[in-house]
Amino acid sequence: MTPLINLEGKIGLITGIANEKSISTGVAEACAQAGAKLIITYQNDKTRAFIEPIVHRLGVEDVFLLDVTRPDTMDAVFAEIDARHGKLDFAIHSMAFAKRDDLHGRVVDSSPDGFALAMDVSTHSFVRLAKKAEPLLEKAGGGSLVTMTYLGSEKVIPNYGVMGLCKAALEAATRYMAAELGAKGIRVNAVSPGPLMTRAASGIAGFDGLMAAAVERAPMHALVTPEDIGALTAFLVSDAGRLVTGGVHFVDAGYNIMA
Template sequence: MLDQDYFTLAGKRGLILGIANEHSIAYGCARAFRALGAELAVTYLNDKARPYVEPCAQAVGAELFLPCDVTREGELEAVFEAIDQRWGRLDFAVHSIAFAPKEVLHGRLTDSSASGFGVAVDVSAHSFLRMARLAEPLMHEGGSLFAMSFYGAEKVIRTYNLMGPVKAVLESSVRYVADELGPKGIRAYALSPGPLATRAASGLKDFDALMAQAAERAPLGRLATIDDVGALAAMLATRTGTMLTGQTLYCDGGYHIKA
């Protein structure tokens, strides 16, 4: 029999990586987690990004607000050390980070350099594995790990280029993490919204056209919002998500079902 414990995050504590501003998917997730009662730790990329992220952290009552550039040695580890000292445990963690050098992002995948491809995979996918490894010892009673993907990981989206294979690496990583950490009660999910007007997406070539096409193609007739994605993440982090793991869950109004 279901009770209210299935629909709350009261007493739970989580980390949000990747808020850039109030339009970020990670911010939509943070708002949803907070609405269900969770306590949050929020990171910002660097001093330049801080003024855009700090109001978001304040709006969700973040108890910890820390710098984290996953390309800088020790910064991600420092975040988890701070969480351990403050809380001694962690119940969920959101990875909403992606990056590729512009010269490879806007060019053909076939022409991408090894260094450019490597940077994209390191920041966009391997940092999820690093997050999972650091979260594991803090998830004493199990927990949830979230990564953000896109339909271009599964099918060719002409303007998505290099990020298609990179997101495919991320989705596969989620499945393997779910298998490896499942015995400890740790679940892993890839959330795949359709195109959203985020700062990261604005760097993609012809992205406005892609958004218009996606809205027209989706059976529900609109694009997802950051709050739609956040609501899905929050639901999965509660007891309602207990038997779901290792999956890519689409939050795109049905965009992905159309040929």
């Protein structure tokens, strides 16, 4: 009997892996275990060194530089995917950035340049990735795009600042692109994990307290793990999730439902 989550024969792009604790690491492992052939990107040479153990463990052959502030690198990645595979079945967007002052400061004090940079890297990069992926997903007969968001999109999270606005825009982009691409069989979804300690989260002041509060308030009294996020994402990009699109899907032990 074929497993429900079966990605055999599918080719997937995974972005945003920084180290072993990254959300994208859990996603890559889940997709690889389900049989997908993966393409992994890295932001710079320093990041490449940190992801080498993951690349070797998962047997990934296609590893490319992708810095979303440099359009030439995105062009190069998708040109390589087309040349090597001729199609793409799914792509995972897991990238976000804001300057420290804009992250920890008041939204009303955010700088124009800082706001523009945060929105470009955290939100519009998903739109650009979707545009580049669209023809390759069409060649596969349709496919799936998934981005990573957070509850700060709809609730005020201390020290999350301008990133909350970026995540709200990211979720809106998910809905609009799902509507625009659905006729081509392309699904677009967002996964919203509960708080977990990643390199990005370590830059948020008071994050340890946020995680402790999540364990206390969540109905299941547990913290999410990269493996939990990977399992949900693997479902969304699989044929089992073939009619799931345009949604924000929480994996947070129920934390988001509590007042």
